[in-house]
Amino acid sequence: MGLVSAKEMLEKAAAGGYAVGQFNINNLEWTKAILQTAQKANSPVILGVSEGAGKYMCGFKTVAAMVKAMIEELGITVPVALHLDHGTYEGAVKCIKAGFSSIMFDGSHYPIEENIAKTTALKNACDVLGLSLEAEVGAIGGEEDGVIGGGELADPKECKMVADLGVTMLAAGIGNIHGVYPANWKGLNFDVLTAIHEAVGGKPLVLHGGTGIPDDMVKKAISLGVAKINVNTECQLVFQEATRAYIEAGKDKQGKGFDPRKLLAPGAQAICDKVYEKMELFGSIGKA
Ligand code: 13P
Numbered sequence: 365m366g367l368v369s370a371k372e373m374l375e376k377a378a379a380g381g382y383a384v385g386q387f388n389i390n391n392l393e394w395t396k397a398i399l400q401t402a403q404k405a406n407s408p409v410i411l412g413v414s415e416g417a418g419k420y421m422c423g424f425k426t427v428a429a430m431v432k433a434m435i436e437e438l439g440i441t442v443p444v445a446l447h448l449d450h451g452t453y454e455g456a457v458k459c460i461k462a463g464f465s466s467i468m469f470d471g472s473h474y475p476i477e478e479n480i481a482k483t484t485a486l487k488n489a490c491d492v493l494g495l496s497l498e499a500e501v502g503a504i505g506g507e508e509d510g511v512i513g514g515g516e517l518a519d520p521k522e523c524k525m526v527a528d529l530g531v532t533m534l535a536a537g538i539g540n541i542h543g544v545y546p547a548n549w550k551g552l553n554f555d556v557l558t559a560i561h562e563a564v565g566g567k568p569l570v571l572h573g574g575t576g577i578p579d580d581m582v583k584k585a586i587s588l589g590v591a592k593i594n595v596n597t598e599c600q601l602v603f604q605e606a607t608r609a610y611i612e613a614g615k616d617k618q619g620k621g622f623d624p625r626k627l628l629a630p631g632a633q634a635i636c637d638k639v640y641e642k643m644e645l646f647g648s649i650g651k652a
Contacts, residue, residue, distance in 0.1 A: 382647030502537030
């Protein structure tokens, strides 16, 4: 099928009361693990690429070429969107040129007028090329590639202004934070989410910081219009844990254990298991 825009999969998810997972990729092994899991689960999937991860993987062109080739070589038939995560304006332009099928422009740190102007310019380009566009209002807390957000609660009126530009989906701060939630975290603010959902008239909403949100809150967020949920840290944690266990058990020293393919295999399997678990929670299994 090749890469697709995230528009159709998110509109179906919003109408069907489930969410599509965005899982961030960092290398070939992660990408392969997520694609194979989506295929096994018969679920649509969004591969998220931060600017830092894009740089690490030799640039957005390399990433797009790798993902497109993998879809073909692995025989992936479920819908896959390749999405820039928290892009700058310049990063968004690069990803559009590199062949991504979906873009996030994070203008949440600009004054709303500038956020709207930049989002509008990218929206026009994405429309011409048939790409989906995610905009953000109200910074998500925590750290994302060195960018620290303050965990704001988005203003529903500003959300409406940005949603009305015709973007495909909207990320809005509702008390969510990237990375592991601190012990004193107050939880998602469902009053704000409800107000945003009403203000944007059913536009698919995106929940960032999907790591560590209790299952009941995730389900409630989906029932209030969240159609895309981003998960990154949780995959990093299980990858690290599985790799460490393999090394601590001395398996890297047995037989051909020094083979890097063997060393990375337990981590890749842990990502497959985590992604499947999340797809079950989000309700996207069988929805391809
Ligand atoms: P976590 O790292 O908290 O899972 O958040 C991922 C994310 O929102 C990427 O944009």
